[in-house]
């Protein structure tokens with residue numbers, strides 16, 4: 402019996418080789434059924450720690466645990482067959498030391514079977530990124546607006562509004578590149594800064610609220626589907642899932658009240 406699976410998943414090095422080529426398509430997903438749909442069109446699926454807010458009603462990503470990421474990571478890996486699955490390392494599971502980061506990232510990879518992890522931070526996380534990649538863990542970096550630092554930043558603020566801050570962002574981008582990250586998310590950054598970083602580093606940049614010049618884009622699936630009543634300003638909303646779900650729930654409630662559900666087709670005789 403062959404031990405090879407039939408469909409080959411996209412790998413982290415394949416994403417790196419897309420630098421400057423066809424734009425990289427990605428979305429978040431936290432659950433098997435939506436992941437199966439996203440899998441048809443996305444190069445990678447991110448199991449983002451935004452699931453704390455989207456799935457669990459938290460106020461920020463700070464409360465998300467490793468167990469929660471692993472549970473949703475497993476669901477997304479089961480629901481997909483071709484896209485690379487990247488799982489976020491949640492707050493408090495990688496910052497203390499490279500060894501702690503490796504222990505937790507290895508657990509994420511073993512238990513979910515994902516192909517890479519993502520962590521937030523530039524220069525300050527470079528040593529950890531190097532430690533992980535040298536030990537077999539592909540790392541996607543995440544710089545600019547880093548939501549896990551919301552309490553230090555004092556809110557979700559667009560980065561690079563003052564040109565005097567740009568050097569720090571360039572330093573972050575260069576540091577994660579040199580440390581071996583296979584790509585980097587640029588979140589909540591003024592457009593010209595994201596475009597310049599994209600030009601200057603040799604790994605793909607994945608923009609969210611950044612620039613169309615990035616090598617790829619990512620959005621939170623529920624935001625672009627119209628499930629979030631207050632999506633961030635930069636989100637283009639492609640669906641009205643909130644409206645459709647509400648209409649369906651109301652129609653069902655009306656049927657139940659009218660005793661037209663279950664109808665003849667829905668009962669066992």
Ligand code: KIV
Nearest residue numbers: 429449450451586609
């Ligand atoms: O957690 C998340 O969904 C993310 C994306 C917004 C990049 O990190």
